[in-house]
Amino acid sequence: MKDRVLSGIPVHPAGLVLAAAYAIACVSSRQYSLDQFFLPAGIRVAALLIVPPRLWAYVLLGEFSYFAYLRIPTIERYGLEWAILASTLLMPMAMLVVHLHLRKAISEAATGLWLLSLSVSTALAVTSINLSLSRLLWPNPPPDTLLEAAERVVFGHFAAIITLAPLALLWARRRSAPPWHKKLRIPSLVAIALMLALGLCMQLIPTAAHSTRTHVVLLAALPAIALAFMHGWRGAAIAIPLLNLPLHLATPSTGLPASFDLGTFATQQNMAVMSVALLALGSSISYHHQRARSRSLAEETTLRLARSSHQTSERELRDRAIHLKHLGEGMDSSLDEMVSWLKSQGHHAVANSLQHASSVHSRLFREQASLVYPTGLEQVGLYIALQGGGAYEIWSNTHRVTQPRLTGNPCMLNVDLQLAMYRTLIEAVSLLLELESGQVCVAARCGNSGSRRGIVVVVSLLDRRCVLSTRTTQQAVERLAGRILAYGGSVHCRSNRLRLVLHEPSTQLQSAIIQPD
Incomplete structure (x- = not known):
């Protein structure tokens, strides 16, 4: 004892x-x-x-x-x-x-x-x-x-x-x-x-x-x-x-x-x-x-919870986009069968008209589905998903967005980071189209600085003499900063441009990352 x-x-x-x-x-x-x-x-x-x-x-x-x-x-x-x-x-x-x-x-x-x-x-x-x-x-x-x-x-x-x-x-x-x-x-x-x-x-x-x-x-x-x-x-x-x-x-x-x-x-x-x-x-x-x-x-903790919330929302949107894709494939298959039956009955003019209308609406349906969630981003990366999705088509129809300058390999970044930049970039362009006049330029570059990896996107007005209005600057901070800051990035409003920076969460990206011209 x-x-x-x-x-x-x-x-x-x-x-x-x-x-x-x-x-x-x-x-x-x-x-x-x-x-x-x-x-x-x-x-x-x-x-x-x-x-x-x-x-x-x-x-x-x-x-x-x-x-x-x-x-x-x-x-x-x-x-x-x-x-x-x-x-x-x-x-x-x-x-x-x-x-x-x-x-x-x-x-x-x-x-x-x-x-x-x-x-x-x-x-x-x-x-x-x-x-x-x-x-x-x-x-x-x-x-x-x-x-x-x-x-x-x-x-x-x-x-x-x-x-x-x-x-x-x-x-x-x-x-x-x-x-x-x-x-x-x-x-x-x-x-x-x-x-x-x-x-x-x-x-x-x-x-x-x-x-x-x-x-x-x-x-x-x-x-x-x-x-x-x-x-x-x-x-x-x-x-x-x-x-x-x-x-x-x-x-x-x-x-x-x-x-x-x-x-x-x-x-x-x-x-x-x-x-x-x-x-x-x-x-x-x-x-x-x-x-x-x-x-x-x-x-x-707040940033981690915000990222988790964004990731949960993206998963829900991904499931919804996949469901829409299956619906679209089902409608395309049904219309193809209808076109084949009409041709077999000798109604070639009606069949060709229906086939043309089906292809147009199918393309529009896919573009709208890509706005819900860009499923191609997981396979081909941010740049191709951006250029082949519905957002790029909307930009083209406005005739105000110049050809984007995209350099670097976004596939070196994780999917969550690419998704965050995809959403933020679309919102930034929409913001300038809504609140500013004139042509809009988009430039993006992925790069490394030592062991740091990240992406910098600049959305600006083509006319360098124009300056973003106070309202645009305030709206940019309110509408863009939430998602960017959740991933440790930053939003800068300078002169005629919005500068968006995102980096891998495990790294400390500083201003030394390569910037677009």
């Missing part, structure tokens, strides 16, 4: 290891802590963020062990009441603050504000209990005033929490967060390496050279800002420890629990402000990135 039962309470061995690790971490970090940067406070909040609430009891056990190690030897000096209360109230207060913050879902936009609120609230709550108990229960209260002590201790707790809490939250949300940008891996590693190098320089600077250390800290802020720009609040969560911890390790310490260095205190205050600014900047970048990503996904 994984669990052992002691006194009716289930005990997890992993939980005991967690408690021991927490106690050791707090005891070890306390040896390197100052009042102005108290690492155990940051470890306390970081542990509560990383460990799930069901295991918080073991973190509390580790806290009790840590304080037992520290304060049992001080009972005679400070009193049993203080040793017990000051050891048992701090972690429950921190748990309460973290629990109240965790109850509210964290969005990318609110991460920085959430962490700032958590850091300030925990620092104030824990410090107020700690200082109040020392003033009330110590036989000899500390000589400094409560306000002076609170300034140092609250700032020290806040500085440690704001350093470790973002990193802990980043680890806790590692599975739910979006993936890291692979393209930014090398710049990120360069920024981290630069910050580590500057952190090492801080350790080599003489203790009294506060001005030089401040300049190095400011230099380290530049790659920290770069990380925030590249990765949002997650970049800030990595950058803040790389800024604050080297400065803390380079701060002179007396080795006493209440060690304080006034020369570095101003720099650490600036670093705290910079940490808050980095979190705010990173959260804002993450928020806008998330909004842009959501908008992009919504647009992709």
